Amino acid sequence: MKLSRILLVLVLALAGGGLAGAPSVAAPGHRVSYDKHSLMVDGRRVLVQAAEFHYFRLPSPDLWRDILEKEKAAGFNAVSVYFDWAYHSPAPGVYDFTGVRDVDRLLRTAEQAGLYVIARPGPYINAETTGGGFPGWLKLVPGRARSSAPGYTAAYRDWLGHINPIIARHQVTRGGPVLLYNVENEYAVNTDPAYMQDLQDTARAHGIDVPITTNLCCDAASWTSTWASGPGAVQIPGVDDYPQSFDCGNAATVWGPWGAGITERVRDDAPVFAAEYQAGAIDVNNAGYEACRELTGVAYTRYFQKSNLIAGGATAFSYYMGFGGTNWGWLAQPNDTYTSYDYGAAITEGRQLTAKYDEYKRQGYFLHAVAGSLTRTDPAPAPTAAGLETLARANPDDGTQFVLVRNPGTAAVSSTLQWGRYALPVTLLGRDAKVLTGGYRQFAASTSEILTHETIGGRDIAVLYGNEGTPGATVLRYPSRPRVTVLDGRVTSAFDATHGDLRLDYTHTGPARVLIEGGGHRPLLLMLGTAEAAASFWRADTSAGPVLVRGTALLRSATATPGSVALRADTAAAGPVEVFTAGRAVTVNGERVASRPTPSGSLLGHLPGPRPVALPALTGWRGHAEAPEAAPGFDDSRWTVAAKTTSLSPFAPITLPVLFSDEYGFHTGSVWYRGRFTATGAETSVSLNAITGRRGNYLVWLNGRYLGSAAGGVQADSDAPANPAPGPGTFGVPPGLLEPGKPAVLSVLVQNMGHNDDWTADDNRFRQPRGLVGARIDGSAAPVTWRLQGTAAIDPARGALNNGGLYGERAGWSLPGYADRGWPPAGSTVPAGVTWLRTAFRLDLPHGQDTSVALRFPGTPPAGYRAIVYLNGWQLGQYGAAIGPQTDFVLPAGLLRQDGRNTLAIAVIATTPSTVTTPSLTVVGRHRGGVPVRDVPAAVSPLRAAVT
Numbered sequence: 048m049k050l051s052r053i054l055l056v057l058v059l060a061l062a063g064g065g066l067a068g069a070p071s072v073a074a075p076g077h078r079v080s081y082d083k084h085s086l087m088v089d090g091r092r093v094l095v096q097a098a099e100f101h102y103f104r105l106p107s108p109d110l111w112r113d114i115l116e117k118e119k120a121a122g123f124n125a126v127s128v129y130f131d132w133a134y135h136s137p138a139p140g141v142y143d144f145t146g147v148r149d150v151d152r153l154l155r156t157a158e159q160a161g162l163y164v165i166a167r168p169g170p171y172i173n174a175e176t177t178g179g180g181f182p183g184w185l186k187l188v189p190g191r192a193r194s195s196a197p198g199y200t201a202a203y204r205d206w207l208g209h210i211n212p213i214i215a216r217h218q219v220t221r222g223g224p225v226l227l228y229n230v231e232n233e234y235a236v237n238t239d240p241a242y243m244q245d246l247q248d249t250a251r252a253h254g255i256d257v258p259i260t261t262n263l264c265c266d267a268a269s270w271t272s273t274w275a276s277g278p279g280a281v282q283i284p285g286v287d288d289y290p291q292s293f294d295c296g297n298a299a300t301v302w303g304p305w306g307a308g309i310t311e312r313v314r315d316d317a318p319v320f321a322a323e324y325q326a327g328a329i330d331v332n333n334a335g336y337e338a339c340r341e342l343t344g345v346a347y348t349r350y351f352q353k354s355n356l357i358a359g360g361a362t363a364f365s366y367y368m369g370f371g372g373t374n375w376g377w378l379a380q381p382n383d384t385y386t387s388y389d390y391g392a393a394i395t396e397g398r399q400l401t402a403k404y405d406e407y408k409r410q411g412y413f414l415h416a417v418a419g420s421l422t423r424t425d426p427a428p429a430p431t432a433a434g435l436e437t438l439a440r441a442n443p444d445d446g447t448q449f450v451l452v453r454n455p456g457t458a459a460v461s462s463t464l465q466w467g468r469y470a471l472p473v474t475l476l477g478r479d480a481k482v483l484t485g486g487y488r489q490f491a492a493s494t495s496e497i498l499t500h501e502t503i504g505g506r507d508i509a510v511l512y513g514n515e516g517t518p519g520a521t522v523l524r525y526p527s528r529p530r531v532t533v534l535d536g537r538v539t540s541a542f543d544a545t546h547g548d549l550r551l552d553y554t555h556t557g558p559a560r561v562l563i564e565g566g567g568h569r570p571l572l573l574m575l576g577t578a579e580a581a582a583s584f585w586r587a588d589t590s591a592g593p594v595l596v597r598g599t600a601l602l603r604s605a606t607a608t609p610g611s612v613a614l615r616a617d618t619a620a621a622g623p624v625e626v627f628t629a630g631r632a633v634t635v636n637g638e639r640v641a642s643r644p645t646p647s648g649s650l651l652g653h654l655p656g657p658r659p660v661a662l663p664a665l666t667g668w669r670g671h672a673e674a675p676e677a678a679p680g681f682d683d684s685r686w687t688v689a690a691k692t693t694s695l696s697p698f699a700p701i702t703l704p705v706l707f708s709d710e711y712g713f714h715t716g717s718v719w720y721r722g723r724f725t726a727t728g729a730e731t732s733v734s735l736n737a738i739t740g741r742r743g744n745y746l747v748w749l750n751g752r753y754l755g756s757a758a759g760g761v762q763a764d765s766d767a768p769a770n771p772a773p774g775p776g777t778f779g780v781p782p783g784l785l786e787p788g789k790p791a792v793l794s795v796l797v798q799n800m801g802h803n804d805d806w807t808a809d810d811n812r813f814r815q816p817r818g819l820v821g822a823r824i825d826g827s828a829a830p831v832t833w834r835l836q837g838t839a840a841i842d843p844a845r846g847a848l849n850n851g852g853l854y855g856e857r858a859g860w861s862l863p864g865y866a867d868r869g870w871p872p873a874g875s876t877v878p879a880g881v882t883w884l885r886t887a888f889r890l891d892l893p894h895g896q897d898t899s900v901a902l903r904f905p906g907t908p909p910a911g912y913r914a915i916v917y918l919n920g921w922q923l924g925q926y927g928a929a930i931g932p933q934t935d936f937v938l939p940a941g942l943l944r945q946d947g948r949n950t951l952a953i954a955v956i957a958t959t960p961s962t963v964t965t966p967s968l969t970v971v972g973r974h975r976g977g978v979p980v981r982d983v984p985a986a987v988s989p990l991r992a993a994v995t
């Protein structure tokens with residue numbers, strides 16, 4: 048066999064079920080190994096600094112690059128990714144990996160951004176996504192999910208048979224980015240080791256050869272297995288820590304209610320891996336994500352993460368979430384989240400960087416600088432400081448010491464750190480922590496933290512920082528007396544020739560610069576400043592070594608060209624840019640920047656900011672009443688007849704037939720029911736019961752007369768004691784509405800909100816039904832014939848989770864191509880029931896600029912109705928008091944035509960006659976730069992006449 052043929056066979060074998068995409072088999076592979084200290088690639092120790100990112104929550108593939116570049120720019124070297132089975136599989140045996148689901152492209156983008164990937168294909172992922180990643184159709188597959196039951200086994204092996212080959216061809220071992228493979232998710236109760244083992248055996252059979260990990264949460268006492276030994280054991284068990292809980296509403300006072308947040312060592316022969324370290328929160332109490340960002344803000348991020356690093360000794364960690372994104376369509380698991388999955392993360396749902404991002408960057412750059420030493424440390428005796436806690440680790444090979452100094456109290460503490468022969472002033476704010484480095488290169492000890500330390504153009508450049516106004520002292524070792532020049536600010540220096548100690552004393556304030564030359568080391572430029580000033584620096588690697596940039600809102604990448612450095616950077620405003628480079632010229636986003644050399648040996652130039660943006664007012668709304676299904680004469684003859692008498696759900700139907708919508712293949716969003724019976728005239732009321740998940744409801748009509756609505760039932764377990772499941776509703780029959788002997792029709796519209804998760808691995812939550820679970824006509828024994836209707840043909844681009852079964856959704860009213868010219872102008876009020884509103888607007892956003900746009904509803908969400916929002920047919924929001932506090936809905940570029948015509952459609956589902964407010968467009972962020980974003984292609988009209 049010729050080599051090319053062998054390669055071809057190999058490629059085909061790796062590609063599995065005929066999947067598209069370029070395998071990276073041509074790239075040289077690398078060896079991945081690990082010991083108790085760290086992971087290693089080709090024998091070189093790697094500190095894995097990951098942030099969690101869910102591609103399925105950002106349905107615009109060009110923007111994946113934006114987020115991944117932002118993570119990389121904060122110093123992350125890895126991204127952790129769940130792969131959501133439900134997102135790819137609308138039906139058994141049907142899988143889609145194209146368009147917004149092109150995970151091969153995602154993995155290529157991660158590689159281009161220079162990030163490793165921790166691949167987490169479940170099959171169970173939790174993640175507040177519908178079914179915890181389980182497709183709705185899995186409810187019809189026999190056998191307990193997350194066990195080795197045959198039905199479930201066949202189903203998940205099919206999923207893995209599709210996703211694993213894609214992941215496998217992007218492994219580090221084949222020259223790609225995938226460094227770790229995570230099986231299952233917090234599989235800690237009701238465990239089945241044979242299943243856990245099979246997931247791994249299956250992965251190996253599919254070519255996964257990187258180390259396998261899993262994530263356990265959060266309290267070791269509750270684990271039935273640590274997966275450290277025996278059947279089902281993984282190589283590198285990881286631990287999830289959420290020390291701040293999810294009580295965003297009490298952000299101002301909460302401090303570590305869920306423990307110290309120190310990741311436990313699970314295996315002695317594997318590194319400590321913080322698989323999910325809290326970096327935000329789900330908004331379980333509807334406090335809004337800004338409150339969640341505060342709950343997990345800069346103070347938390349400093350204190351807990353630094354503690355974890357030194358006390359826990361983690362050398363691999365992933366922050367959940369780095370960027371949360373959007374639960375567009377019916378992606379949300381209904382109990383814990385609504386449309387926005389912003390998560391209070393460091394990067395907002397609108398892709399903007401926050402103060403927390405700055406803190407990640409400070410820590411990330413530090414870890415990048417010291418990774419060589421920090422990846423092999425043991426606990427060590429710590430220097431002491433009265434009134435403060437200290438803990439240390441040291442590298443036995445190079446002697447570097449890492450000292451955690453923290454202040455658990457709420458008041459600032461000023462003390463003296465006794466560090467060997469040095470007595471150094473140190474001040475910590477309340478609930479503050481520092482990781483100080485000693486014995487590292489020429490740094491003997493310091494009470495400033497290191498941001499970065501690079502060698503650029505033959506000199507060392509280091510940035511050190513502390514909180515504004517606090518004292519700092521740094522001792523540097525020199526074989527002989529160096530020349531010290533204070534270029535800027537106030538710094539005193541003293542050289543102790545006996546020990547070769549150069550001591551610098553200063554206050555962390557407006558930046559100081561010190562140039563140290565001679566003395567037996569390369570020249571060193573030290574920049575000393577505040578934490579905020581430190582965050583204004585960016586670093587990037589080029590083939591000619593690193594560059595350091597002060598200024599700009601984001602440095603995306605740098606490329607060395609002969610004599611020059613080319614930067615890709617975003618600016619939020621016009622302002623200075625200072626570049627530390629061996630090159631003599633700078634371009635930014637392809638344009639030459641006029642610059643002059645500075646006394647610090649850098650180049651100083653000026654960059655323009657973004658152009659102003661004018662967004663159009665949203666006017667010209669047209670409206671149309673919907674819900675013909677409520678009318679007695681509506682033709683439902685082609686609807687599915689509900690005739691089942693059994694189901695796999697542990698929930699027993701209250702009445703027969705079984706009306707659970709999943710049983711009839713309707714897994715997503717709104718479902719209509721019509722029950723026909725012959726009236727007797729003795730009917731008194733209609734007793735219904737529906738389970739929708741939290742935030743759902745149902746509306747009821749009898750012979751076309753609206754009877755009212757009720758809240759749907761929620762999770763049937765102790766998670767929601769205040770909301771006993773299911774969701775009963777009794778509706779009186781108006782006198783005279785039903786005529787004896789005449790046909791009557793009961794019409795019910797149920798808002799199913801997505802599927803529960805299955806974190807207890809017992810089927811109880813996950814297999815909870817959706818839709819009607821009981822229906823009785825009180826006062827009558829007449830038989831009722833039930834039919835139901837849900838989502839029409841699946842939209843190939845937008846997927847199975849985009850639409851439910853509203854009449855308008857089925858008829859294409861949500862789509863840009865729908866001819867609404869005959870619709871009258873929308874009024875400001877709507878009756879109870881369903882009404883659609885539509886308008887269109889043109890955008891002509893500045894090119895070469897990233898404008899993040901959102902739709903903003905005025906005031907607090909309404910109680911009388913909910914609104915489902917579609918931008919160009921993509922369902923991007925659900926708004927209403929019953930749903931959550933959200934009033935701003937991000938419209939991601941790519942779905943939003945930045946240069947062209949856009950269509951907005953809103954389905955208003957009113958439980959009571961209501962005055963409706965329409966939204967306006969608002970700018971969330973504006974940056975010159977950004978990444979090019981193309982329109983995401985999708986059909987503008989329904990594929991076929993789906994309405995029946």
Ligand code: IPT
Nearest residue numbers: 172173174175233264287289329
């Ligand atoms: C953790 C899950 O692993 C993750 O999928 C997500 O659900 C997260 O919770 C909350 O957003 S573990 C949980 C028990 C804290």
